Amino acid sequence: MAARGYQTDVIAAALDRLIAQGALDEARLAEVYVSERARKGFGPLRIRAELRDKGLSDAAIDPQLHAMNDAWPALLTQAHDRRFGPAPPTDHADQGRRGRFLESRGFPAELIHRLLRRHD
DSSP, X not given: XXXXXXXXXXXXXXXXXXXXXXXXXXXXXXXXXXXXXXXXTOOHHHHHHHHHHTTOOHHHHHHHHHTTTTTHHHHHHHXXXXXXXXXXXXSHHHHHHHHHHHHHTTOOHXXXXXXXXXXX
16 A cells, blocks of 8 residues: 555554454464465465465464364375375385475475375
8 A cells, every 4th residue: 555655644544444344364364375275285384484475473374274284194195196196106216206296385294204105
């Protein structure tokens, strides 16, 4: 709003009004964002970084990520299978390629390791 020439006091009043109406709520934004990004195949590390980049606090982010702790392994498997299919890695290079992909999606290393070793 400042870039469009609105005065600081007008911006503050508008933001206060939106917060009072519940239209601006960090917890709700974090909840929706975590759910949406997880469904698209992104893990908790990447989602946390994206929400921090948007200016959300860890106090708003953590409860939403922790609420999904039991779901992350299944979401990791879905992301893997969407990209590579359910077949296990064929060799060490294939395993590394899969691991790097899942790491770039923001899944924790220990979950990736467990997934890729499930067929051993």
